[in-house]
Amino acid sequence: MIQPKTILRRLLVAIVVMIQIVAYPAVGWADDGTPSSDGAGSTTTSTTTDPSTDPTQSTTTTDPAPVPPTPPTPETPNTETPPADDRGPQTPAGPTSPTGPDGQTYQYNPATGLWENDYYYWNAATQQYAPKSNPNLVYDTASGTWQTTQWRFDAPTGNYVPQVTPAAAPNTSRLSVGTLGTGAQSNNGISQLNNLNGSFNSNTSMSVTNLITQGAYTGDVSLGQNTLAGNARSGNANDTANIINMLQSSWGPTGGDYNVFSANLYGDMTGDLFIDPSALAGSGANLNVDKQTNANVDVNIANDGEIVNNVNLKAQSGNVDVNGNSQAGDAESGAAHAVGNIVNMMNSSIAAGQSFIGNINIYGNLDGDILIPPDILQQLIANNGPQANVDVSQIENTNILADLSDTTSIVNNTDLSAASGSVTSNANTQAGDATSGKAETNLTVLNLTGKQVVGKDALLVFVNVLGKWVGVLMNAPAGATAGAFGDTNVNNTTNLNATLAAKNTGKITNNVAIDAQSGDVNASNNTKVGNARSGNASASLNLLNISSSELSLSNWLGVLFINVFGTWNGSFGVNTDAGNKPTSTPTTQSAAPATTQAKVFRFVPTANNKFQLEPVTGSTDDTTPTSGPQVLTASKVIGTGHTNNNTSTPTFSTSSRDWTLPIIGLFSGAALLGFERALAFRQRHLA
Amino acid sequence: MKKLLRATAGAAVTLSFLGAGVVSAQTGTIGTTGQGSNNQVNSTTNTTVSTSNGTSVSGTNNNPQDADSGNVTANNNTTTDGAASGAAMNSSTLNATLSVDNSSSAAAMPVFDGGASDSGSINLTGQGSTNLVNSTHNTTVTTNNSTSLTFTNNNHQDADSGNVTQNNNTTAGSAQSGDASNTSNTTINFSVTN
Numbered sequence: 001m002i003q004p005k006t007i008l009r010r011l012l013v014a015i016v017v018m019i020q021i022v023a024y025p026a027v028g029w030a031d032d033g034t035p036s037s038d039g040a041g042s043t044t045t046s047t048t049t050d051p052s053t054d055p056t057q058s059t060t061t062t063d064p065a066p067v068p069p070t071p072p073t074p075e076t077p078n079t080e081t082p083p084a085d086d087r088g089p090q091t092p093a094g095p096t097s098p099t100g101p102d103g104q105t106y107q108y109n110p111a112t113g114l115w116e117n118d119y120y121y122w123n124a125a126t127q128q129y130a131p132k133s134n135p136n137l138v139y140d141t142a143s144g145t146w147q148t149t150q151w152r153f154d155a156p157t158g159n160y161v162p163q164v165t166p167a168a169a170p171n172t173s174r175l176s177v178g179t180l181g182t183g184a185q186s187n188n189g190i191s192q193l194n195n196l197n198g199s200f201n202s203n204t205s206m207s208v209t210n211l212i213t214q215g216a217y218t219g220d221v222s223l224g225q226n227t228l229a230g231n232a233r234s235g236n237a238n239d240t241a242n243i244i245n246m247l248q249s250s251w252g253p254t255g256g257d258y259n260v261f262s263a264n265l266y267g268d269m270t271g272d273l274f275i276d277p278s279a280l281a282g283s284g285a286n287l288n289v290d291k292q293t294n295a296n297v298d299v300n301i302a303n304d305g306e307i308v309n310n311v312n313l314k315a316q317s318g319n320v321d322v323n324g325n326s327q328a329g330d331a332e333s334g335a336a337h338a339v340g341n342i343v344n345m346m347n348s349s350i351a352a353g354q355s356f357i358g359n360i361n362i363y364g365n366l367d368g369d370i371l372i373p374p375d376i377l378q379q380l381i382a383n384n385g386p387q388a389n390v391d392v393s394q395i396e397n398t399n400i401l402a403d404l405s406d407t408t409s410i411v412n413n414t415d416l417s418a419a420s421g422s423v424t425s426n427a428n429t430q431a432g433d434a435t436s437g438k439a440e441t442n443l444t445v446l447n448l449t450g451k452q453v454v455g456k457d458a459l460l461v462f463v464n465v466l467g468k469w470v471g472v473l474m475n476a477p478a479g480a481t482a483g484a485f486g487d488t489n490v491n492n493t494t495n496l497n498a499t500l501a502a503k504n505t506g507k508i509t510n511n512v513a514i515d516a517q518s519g520d521v522n523a524s525n526n527t528k529v530g531n532a533r534s535g536n537a538s539a540s541l542n543l544l545n546i547s548s549s550e551l552s553l554s555n556w557l558g559v560l561f562i563n564v565f566g567t568w569n570g571s572f573g574v575n576t577d578a579g580n581k582p583t584s585t586p587t588t589q590s591a592a593p594a595t596t597q598a599k600v601f602r603f604v605p606t607a608n609n610k611f612q613l614e615p616v617t618g619s620t621d622d623t624t625p626t627s628g629p630q631v632l633t634a635s636k637v638i639g640t641g642h643t644n645n646n647t648s649t650p651t652f653s654t655s656s657r658d659w660t661l662p663i664i665g666l667f668s669g670a671a672l673l674g675f676e677r678a679l680a681f682r683q684r685h686l687a
Numbered sequence: 688m689k690k691l692l693r694a695t696a697g698a699a700v701t702l703s704f705l706g707a708g709v710v711s712a713q714t715g716t717i718g719t720t721g722q723g724s725n726n727q728v729n730s731t732t733n734t735t736v737s738t739s740n741g742t743s744v745s746g747t748n749n750n751p752q753d754a755d756s757g758n759v760t761a762n763n764n765t766t767t768d769g770a771a772s773g774a775a776m777n778s779s780t781l782n783a784t785l786s787v788d789n790s791s792s793a794a795a796m797p798v799f800d801g802g803a804s805d806s807g808s809i810n811l812t813g814q815g816s817t818n819l820v821n822s823t824h825n826t827t828v829t830t831n832n833s834t835s836l837t838f839t840n841n842n843h844q845d846a847d848s849g850n851v852t853q854n855n856n857t858t859a860g861s862a863q864s865g866d867a868s869n870t871s872n873t874t875i876n877f878s879v880t881n
Contacts, residue, residue: 186812224854
């Protein structure tokens with residue numbers, strides 16, 4: 001509770017403060033001794049003259065005109081307020097010689113009777129200074145200072161510096177013409193005629209011929225008339241040819257050579273493969289194209305280029321013969337794989353800071369994805385746009401008269417054959433299975449013609465799966481096994497003034513014969529013999545032709561060949577569940593075959609670059625009877641399932657039975673029964 | 688298309704760089720002519736520059752490779768541990784770059800400057816007189832580049848692993864022939880700069 005005294009004291013203090021505030025102006029007036037007035041009293045006798053202020057904008061002074069300052073002496077430069085040339089009225093009865101800091105610079109001139117220095121007179125009679133010369137002051141609104149014909153104010157240094165009259169601009173005209181005093185009705189002419197006839201003729205003929213013949217053969221294996229013999233197996237035969245031809249083309253001129261890596265992975269693979277292009281050495285690269293306008297220039301260019309690839313690849317594993325043995329093991333011929341990767345470039349350029357050509361051969365089954373860093377992939381996809389051909393008629397602001405002829409013919413004569421060996425199992429008392437291997441051929445061709453790709457990154461991907469591919473190539477059309485990623489822009493060249501006749505004739509001929517054959521297997525006339533199996537055979541060709549195209553990439557370009565000689569359960573660029581370890585193990589799992597219980601789905605690209613899930617059942621997987629159980633493992637599918645954007649998320653169920661209650665019931669029943677029997681036994685003995 | 692335009696630009700650079708050696712300075716002056724007189728100063732310079740580059744490059748690569756592992760035979764033995772032939776492997780890498788650059792000859796050519804320092808003056812001419820100062824520069828520049836590049840790559844690879852034979856043995860181990868593989872990497876790059 002506040003006391004009345006306290007309230008009264010506070011109120012008193014507040015009143016005193018209010019009185020001080022209200023009474024303060026009156027006190028101020030009393031101190032000045034000048035009453036306040038508005039309007040009429042504003043024309044004071046102020047003598048303020050700001051040399052940096054334009055006098056035409058000065059409204060606060062009553063002086064008829066501002067007294068312009070005079071330039072300072074060089075020894076005592078002034079900054080923004082040059083000294084006044086009129087130092088004001090002086091008292092006649094003053095000193096007889098100039099005073100002040102510069103008084104020592106004056107000397108008395110008996111002829112004039114004045115004191116003088118280099119710039120001023122001083123009259124002892126009038127006690128006034130006068131400049132020796134008319135400074136012709138001019139106010140410079142740009143710098144806000146006064147200038148003279150001899151001096152100017154230099155803002156950076158804050159001093160007056162001598163005026164320097166700029167020299168007359170040199171005559172830059174190509175033709176100097178002068179006339180003086182021509183007569184009446186005279187005819188006078190000065191002319192200059194320049195005739196430039198330029199002709200540039202270029203004939204270039206280039207030819208590349210590759211004659212590549214490769215044969216890989218493994219030896220035959222024979223086991224005969226042995227009492228007890230082990231397995232008989234012939235080795236694997238592999239042929240790989242990587243060919244890159246570049247005619248009047250360039251690849252990575254600023255970034256140096258491209259990086260080449262090749263990886264051969266044998267056996268079944270589980271897990272994702274990760275490729276990081278950013279880890280490549282080299283710096284970013286840029287590509288600049290000069291533009292120039294010329295007149296009266298005839299350019300004739302004829303480029304004839306020809307690429308001929310005669311490639312013959314053959315891989316053959318040896319025959320296996322197990323004959324007349326009492327007991328022998330398995331008889332198996334090796335696998336035969338032949339792969340050709342060919343890149344032909346003609347009249348094209350690829351400029352990239354870093355480039356790589358990768359070749360991944362997986363000799364087996366792959367359960368996992370092939371991935372690149374997510375940020376790079378997203379950037380690729382985000383910038384992906386439709387590619388376009390350059391249309392000459394769409395070039396604007398060009399007076400080029402051009403006769404362009406660009407003829408490129410591409411002939412691909414490919415002959416791919418693959419055959420697995422025959423298997424014979426005859427007249428054996430006891431024999432295992434007789435199985436013939438798979439035979440696959442795969443041809444992948446990607447043509448880039450008349451494309452101009454300008455961007456940061458690009459990736460060309462070839463996917464070659466000889467078995468069954470359960471996955472998707474990111475951002476590729478439905479059914480595609482090759483795709484190009486990257487952003488695209490079309491650049492038009494402008495402001496050309498030339499006559500151009502260019503004729504480019506290019507011819508690319510690929511004569512490729514690839515043959516893969518696994519050896520025959522014969523297991524006959526044995527008392528007991530194991531399985532007889534011929535190896536798989538595959539012949540593959542990945543062919544990339546780039547003609548009249550330009551890829552300008554500031555960062556990197558990748559060409560990636562992925563050859564999977566088995567079955568691939570996974571995707572490129574999409575991190576699916578393939579290859580992932582199951583996050584949880586099913587509590588109980590029946591021993592029934594997995595493929596009969598699990599439902600497995602695969603990604604199928606649609607036209608709108610989305611995906612749909614398509615069920616894969618064991619009955620439809622007839623092309624890969626041996627790989628199905630390995631890929632479509634029930635534990636993986638059941639444990640994690642498939643996670644994707646598709647709304648029809650698959651669900652899985654198992655038919656395993658829970659034995660917990662029966663077991664508990666069994667134990668309970670047994671315990672009760674035992675207890676009852678114990679009681680009965682005791683009662684019997686007591687009785 | 689881009690390639691052609693670039694080539695055009697290169698040719699234009701060639702012609703516009705017609706070097707400093709041919710620049711001529713012509714001066715014509717007509718002064719104090721008589722009445723009704725006809726006075727002319729005609730100056731003509733003719734410059735012809737021709738450059739021809741003929742280049743023919745031919746290369747051949749012959750690379751025969753043969754790898755063979757031996758045959759293995761184990762016959763008429765009581766016991767053999769097994770028989771296996773070795774692996775046979777060939778690998779080759781070819782990087783061939785053929786490059787022709789004619790741009791240096793173009794850079795050495797004189798520069799056309801269109802009579803950079805010409806001057807003409809007509810002073811104090813007579814009444815009714817005709818006075819003409821004409822300057823003409825004729826420059827003809829011709830560049831002919833003929834380039835022929837030819838390369839032939841003969842690559843032959845043969846890998847054979849040996850046969851394996853086990854006959855008439857009481858107890859014989861496994862018999863396996865070795866693997867055979869060939870790998871060739873070929874890169875050929877032709878480049879012509881005019």
